[in-house]
Amino acid sequence: MLGYIDKIRQISKGLIEDKKVDMIIGFKKGTMPMMNEPCLVKSPKDVEKLVWDSNCGINLANYLTDRKERIGIIAKGCDSRNIVTHIIENKIKREQLVIIGVPCTGMIDKHRLTSMFEGEIEQVTEQNGNITIKGEDFEEILKKNDVLQQNCSVCIHRNPVVYDELVSDLVEEQDVDRYEDVRKIEAMPSEKKWNYFDDLLSTCIRCYACRNACPLCYCPTCFVDESRPQWVGKSDDSIDIRTFHFLRAYHCAGRCTDCGACERACPVGINMRMFTRKLEKDCFEQYGWEAGLSLDERPPLDTYKPEDPDDFIK
Amino acid sequence: MEHMGIEPGRIHFSWVSSAESTKFVQVVNEVTEAVKALGPNNHFITKEAKVA
Numbered sequence: 001m002l003g004y005i006d007k008i009r010q011i012s013k014g015l016i017e018d019k020k021v022d023m024i025i026g027f028k029k030g031t032m033p034m035m036n037e038p039c040l041v042k043s044p045k046d047v048e049k050l051v052w053d054s055n056c057g058i059n060l061a062n063y064l065t066d067r068k069e070r071i072g073i074i075a076k077g078c079d080s081r082n083i084v085t086h087i088i089e090n091k092i093k094r095e096q097l098v099i100i101g102v103p104c105t106g107m108i109d110k111h112r113l114t115s116m117f118e119g120e121i122e123q124v125t126e127q128n129g130n131i132t133i134k135g136e137d138f139e140e141i142l143k144k145n146d147v148l149q150q151n152c153s154v155c156i157h158r159n160p161v162v163y164d165e166l167v168s169d170l171v172e173e174q175d176v177d178r179y180e181d182v183r184k185i186e187a188m189p190s191e192k193k194w195n196y197f198d199d200l201l202s203t204c205i206r207c208y209a210c211r212n213a214c215p216l217c218y219c220p221t222c223f224v225d226e227s228r229p230q231w232v233g234k235s236d237d238s239i240d241i242r243t244f245h246f247l248r249a250y251h252c253a254g255r256c257t258d259c260g261a262c263e264r265a266c267p268v269g270i271n272m273r274m275f276t277r278k279l280e281k282d283c284f285e286q287y288g289w290e291a292g293l294s295l296d297e298r299p300p301l302d303t304y305k306p307e308d309p310d311d312f313i314k
Numbered sequence: 315m316e317h318m319g320i321e322p323g324r325i326h327f328s329w330v331s332s333a334e335s336t337k338f339v340q341v342v343n344e345v346t347e348a349v350k351a352l353g354p355n356n357h358f359i360t361k362e363a364k365v366a
């Protein structure tokens with residue numbers, strides 16, 4: 001994936017110089033290892049700032065909401081699906097966008113790497129599918145495929161679903177069992193499920209980074225911030241935390257692309273995708289729906305079809 | 315809701331037209347029975363706010 005950057009810069013530069021777009025939304029190098037930052041590039045000379053490697057896990061569709069400019073956006077598989085969702089939900093117009101598609105081979109899991117080493121990781125570099133991790137008194141080489149973000153390791157849409165430009169040949173899609181972990185929870189008795197999620201959320205500090213990182217969460221005032229009326233308790237009591245999390249998940253039902261931006265953003269490493277993944281699995285199994293694959297199809301939650309499952313209604 | 319640990323049988327969905335009074339009564343009875351059988355809900359109880 002490292003080789004992509006020249007092509008990304010070249011396409012971006014062309015688009016800005018030819019005045020086809022007002023800005024490019026891409027990534028620049030972050031101040032910390034494994035944390036590339038989103039950036040907006042408006043002039044040809046700034047194109048050099050753009051980077052691409054396996055630390056571009058943030059979902060750039062998040063930066064499109066209600067923008068009026070013409071935008072070139074760099075999109076891996078999941079970003080492209082969230083761009084589609086944005087278009088379907090009238091948050092941006094297709095005509096405003098030039099989508100620079102990036103076939104993706106997965107992003108590395110910074111939470112996992114951080115927890116693998118005692119000392120602070122100072123530098124992370126990659127080459128030929130290997131990742132070299134350096135700290136003050138250690139250095140180790142790992143296979144990138146062994147340290148992928150969990151959502152990337154079960155991703156079946158690595159190639160962008162819509163694009164105007166493509167920076168490389170398409171990559172081979174994975175043939176994986178996407179829902180093994182969800183089935184494990186489904187098989188638990190109720191009490192165990194409750195405890196599993198209690199445990200999962202026990203360290204949540206309600207910073208809302210997961211919500212902010214998610215391209216689906218664009219309401220002007222989020223239900224958790226609303227105070228008239230106040231929908232949900234604002235304390236760090238476990239019930240309030242859980243209410244926040246399951247309502248957030250419900251708001252993503254039929255829309256979540258499992259991009260993993262939420263998990264990546266969490267400062268305490270909570271695997272909150274375990275909520276959205278269940279909804280995603282249900283959508284797939286009951287409605288044959290995967291979010292963001294097509295501009296021409298309405299999501300299952302805003303259409304009615306006679307064959308929709310209804311056996312839960314008595 | 316059941317996925318995160320609410321017992322099956324505590325949550326019910328039904329569609330009752332305003333003309334279906336008998337169905338309404340029947341549904342209410344069924345729901346009450348099912349929920350009584352499960353006993354009190356021990357989840358979603360907020361204890362008094364902790365004061366540090």
Ligand code: SF4
Nearest residue numbers: 214256258259260262
């Ligand atoms: S809920 Fe998480 S995985 Fe789903 S679209 Fe939002 S950020 Fe991505």
Ligand code: SF4
Nearest residue numbers: 204205207208210266
């Ligand atoms: S990002 Fe993590 S700690 Fe913050 S609200 Fe979300 S789950 Fe909780």
